[in-house]
Amino acid sequence: MEFSMEMSRRAMLERAMLLVGATVAVGGCKLSPGDGADPNFKFAEAQYRTLTALADTLLPKGDSVGALDAKAPAQIEGLIRNWASKETREKLLGAIDEVGALGEGGDFAALDPAARAAALKPFDAAALENVPPPEGVKVTPPFSGPFHANPGYSKLRQLIVFAFYYSQAALTEELPYEHNPGRWDASVPVTPETRNAGGLGFM
């Protein structure tokens, strides 16, 4: 089976908690204000264009649904408005600006889909390269990290990806999700059509 053995520590925690019967967070897009939020936040038009292009490039519609069907850019705007600390907000905006300058001409959103993907792929791979933890950060194996080369982009990408996979669109069209399974089947054969169950995840 083709699969990277470099597993995400957070993914491992998610699975580990599930295995002992614990609830792991799942969530969607309804937003509520919190302390430190910026209730007036709104993307500049150029930033929103970049974010939309990024979401569409990461998770295009293809033959099912994509990040734009899940309204991922609006969800990210809501998260910046209601969830992100000032520090995170600045990191996310910095990452959007970085992505915005990718590709020929320095305007990512202006590229055609193939050119966008070509520009993003190496940037994405480099940004998600594992690096040692920042100085002063206490590491508690196995649940710390991973630490990525570009933490701002890594967080932005994670939010887009989770906004999509927690959406009604994705959980209806892309991955199977049963809110009330109603039974436990301990052994289900895998077929070519089998997909990962959606919904449960960990941020």
Added chain:
Amino acid sequence: MQFDAIVIGSGMSGGIAAKELCEAGLKTLVIERGRDVDPTEDFTDMKQPWELDNLNMIPEETLAEDYPVQRQCYAVNEATKHWWVKDSEHPYTTPEGKPFTWIRGYHKGGRSIMWGRQSYRMSEMDFAANAKDGHGSDWPIRYADIAPWYDKVESFIGVSGTREGLPQLPDGEFLPGFELNDGEKIFKSAVESEFPGRKVIIGRCANLSKAGPQHEAQGRASCQVRSLCERGCSFKAYHSSLNTSLPAAEATGNMTLVTDAIAAEIVYDPASKRATGVRVIDAKTKEGRTYEAKVIFCCASALGTAQILLNSASEAMPNGLANASDQVGRNIMDHLYALSTAGILPNGPDTTTFGRRPTGIYIPRFRNVTEESDGYLRGYGYQGGASRMGWTSSANQPGVGEEFKERTRRLGPWMIYISGFGEMLPNPENRLTLGKGKDNWGLPIPHIDVSLGPNEMAMVGQILADGKAMIEAAGGQVVAQATEPGVPGLGIHEMGTARMGTDPKTSVLGKFNQAHDVPNLYITDGAAMASAGCQNPSLTYMALSARAADHAVQQLKAGAFG
């Protein structure tokens, strides 16, 4: 206001105590320091993933400011936020460099709403351990004393599991156990073949794998296999005070329950040498009032109970109520926690599962049972499980476009994860005291001083080595492993602050959980534990509560409390 009995706390222990006392005909007042709960508003289990706020994340600055301790618990998220205390409103102190993680929920039902539901009996070897090796106080009971009460509680709450015939983990009155999946079956076969003294079994949990008639009569249904338990269960398919014990108490017509009533002290009458009531502070108005009763059960959780007893100091009992032994607040134990090992099974079966089973596997203690230890006392068990790596393992790795989506659809390899839970020895220096500062209600802020001792630290290496060896025995490749135990408290099994014992000079409670110094005061939460075992302890708290309630009723009928 006069009652037959007062129960302080409506959580795991208080709920069962209230049920038993009410069913015996006692007019019983339950005092809960937190707010009331309305399941229609507070249970979030029916919300779909996309209906939850902020991708189910608590706003970052709220988390940092209000939940710096609670956030360390895996179950804290936007959907469950309302179940956890704000650390900013309920402070405690610890010595520099000695953190303690106190995970709490103040509301009707307490932590029984968010508990992990793992339900194991302690065994004869656990109740005899202190006498055998000389640590702590000898338990004044043995397994035979509590066994019928385990039966009673298990039948009432509903515990699923399998009968294994293990002396270190007695069987009980079980509902059908959830089935192991194929990865776990491979692991079980390999471990039991390679290490004949070890067993891999399904975790025993307080979820109704199949609701019996007695459960359906309580309005409870079988588990829907959602693993959303901490949000509250609209099917009442797992045991919590809200789902089972408090409704049973209420059905008798004998229960009065007050919320937002913080127990400040238990009032003691030196003339009669009895506790006469409980002084509470209204959480909202901060006004005080006193309730009176013939018998009092303190079930405020191990640390909460110690706070109340110490704050009940009087001229007659200057060290705190029922504290002639000077053991109140001491001997805090948790379990060694977060000693986790994870591995991939490269050649696992080409199967998966359906449903989100609310329990995992359990490996009962084998060190100092069927196999010798590396020189330490007591031992440890493991919780864990196996599953296919899911979509998030792909989602967090580099990738773009259709290729990324396609990869995320595909099932990952089998992962096996096990985490050791090790027994802490009772140590009188691990203690809670009252500080000079005051909280919002004028009560002293507790100071918690707990550290792991040499016996615990000696266990750590072997927990990790055994974990690795078992995963490798199944053909697994270990890909991640802890290097040190979690901060004490994170096991959320704190106990021992008013221990049972045979000698009033060295213990707080006698064999029926009665305070040696105050016979109409019973303490049946984790405070009563003379040793910790390595099993999840809530089932034992509940069995002790039911047993003590029966004793109190008999004593009342005999006129022992005036």
